[in-house]
Amino acid sequence: xxxxxxxxxxxxxxxxxxxxxxxxxxxxxxxxxxxxxxxxxxxxxxxxxxxxxxxxxxxxxxxxxxxxxxxxxxxxxxxxxxxxxxxxxxxxxxxxxxxxxxxxxxxxxxxxxxxxxxxxxxxxxxxxxxxxxxxxxxxxxxxxxxxxxxxxxxxxxxxxxxxxxxxxxxxxxxxxxxxxxxxxxxxxxxxxxxxxxxxxxxxxxxxxxxxxxxxxxxxxxxxxxxxxxxxxxxxxxxxxxxxxxxxxxxxxxxxxxxxxxxxxxxxxxxxxxxxxxxxxxxxxxxxxxxxxxxxxxxxxxxxxxxxxxxxxxxxxxxxxxxxxxxxxxxxxxxxxxxxxxxxxxxxxxxxxxxxxxxxxxxxxxxxxxxxxxxxxxxxxxxxxxxxxxxxxxxxxx
Numbered sequence: 001x002x003x004x005x006x007x008x009x010x011x012x013x014x015x016x017x018x019x020x021x022x023x024x025x026x027x028x029x030x031x032x033x034x035x036x037x038x039x040x041x042x043x044x045x046x047x048x049x050x051x052x053x054x055x056x057x058x059x060x061x062x063x064x065x066x067x068x069x070x071x072x073x074x075x076x077x078x079x080x081x082x083x084x085x086x087x088x089x090x091x092x093x094x095x096x097x098x099x100x101x102x103x104x105x106x107x108x109x110x111x112x113x114x115x116x117x118x119x120x121x122x123x124x125x126x127x128x129x130x131x132x133x134x135x136x137x138x139x140x141x142x143x144x145x146x147x148x149x150x151x152x153x154x155x156x157x158x159x160x161x162x163x164x165x166x167x168x169x170x171x172x173x174x175x176x177x178x179x180x181x182x183x184x185x186x187x188x189x190x191x192x193x194x195x196x197x198x199x200x201x202x203x204x205x206x207x208x209x210x211x212x213x214x215x216x217x218x219x220x221x222x223x224x225x226x227x228x229x230x231x232x233x234x235x236x237x238x239x240x241x242x243x244x245x246x247x248x249x250x251x252x253x254x255x256x257x258x259x260x261x262x263x264x265x266x267x268x269x270x271x272x273x274x275x276x277x278x279x280x281x282x283x284x285x286x287x288x289x290x291x292x293x294x295x296x297x298x299x300x301x302x303x304x305x306x307x308x309x310x311x312x313x314x315x316x317x318x319x320x321x322x323x324x325x326x327x328x329x330x331x332x333x334x335x336x337x338x339x340x341x342x343x344x345x346x347x348x349x350x351x352x353x354x355x356x357x358x359x360x361x362x363x364x365x366x367x368x369x370x371x372x373x374x375x376x377x378x379x380x381x382x383x384x385x386x387x388x389x390x391x392x393x394x395x396x397x
Contacts, residue, residue, distance in 0.1 A: 063146030067336035074343040079360040098309030105302040112295040113137040120174045136160035142378025145337035181292045183221040190214035193321035235264035
């Protein structure tokens, strides 16, 4: 329906700024329009450079090695700490029927993740196939696994889309809108988990940490929504922060001032782009929220099925509540993919539900289905992208 969303967005911004100056004549309007076009090009160029910076071969290899090292060491430690002599015996008794169900749920997880993005892509770029969105989703999961605090996840998704003809602005906006959907879902999930959790059936630290995670995500959501509806307020706050930092570090005053201006311009730009997309397609965001909810519920239920496969008849609500907490804890963990934090959290928080002999196996299976398997598929996508990128550089030189 929208063939040139970027041009439409420029016009929206220009109308807001230029509309007050229509009496100054056509020349003034053209100058303002050109200025905004130059600003947009600068923002897009900076964004593309930031995305490409993430796709540094050395950075990816380093992150992958750290991710593998921390994960292997942590899981090995869990195996040794919880080894009762029955761990391998328990593995031989696993029901493979449930494992097959978990693979089906993994496929559903990957499809839901890709459709969460593709509902926007098929409107903005009808020629882009769902296969591109699928690759963007798994690339997102791989780069999230090998970068601290999942910092490379969004850029990976954007890079896949821009490599297949999607404009940077649209790709970034889609990532931003779906981030908003996640930020809305997570506090709601935390609130429901707090209400339904049986505190006697889990570790005493779980409810307190769940409330902490709930509060953290709620604050994060508040800032995110404020940036969307009241960008001028956030821009004013950023400038105040920059002024404060300039007072503390006077030799970097210009850098802080530039950071504040660029950040404010970016917030305004992407706020306007999001507004245009959501106004043109008002039903897409509620649909994205619905897909996000089903996506995470599928992840949570997958762990319940794993427990059934291991012969553990746990309470589904308690399993979901604990996983919500774990997700809170590792979402912004400083290690690549939350490695170390996730494994320890699983072994500790599921300790009252899962028998000691099964803790190492459950931890390994849980991480495998929720991260390792999707990340392996994503690694294949990223390797192909890097190879094509290298070929382009060779041909151009």
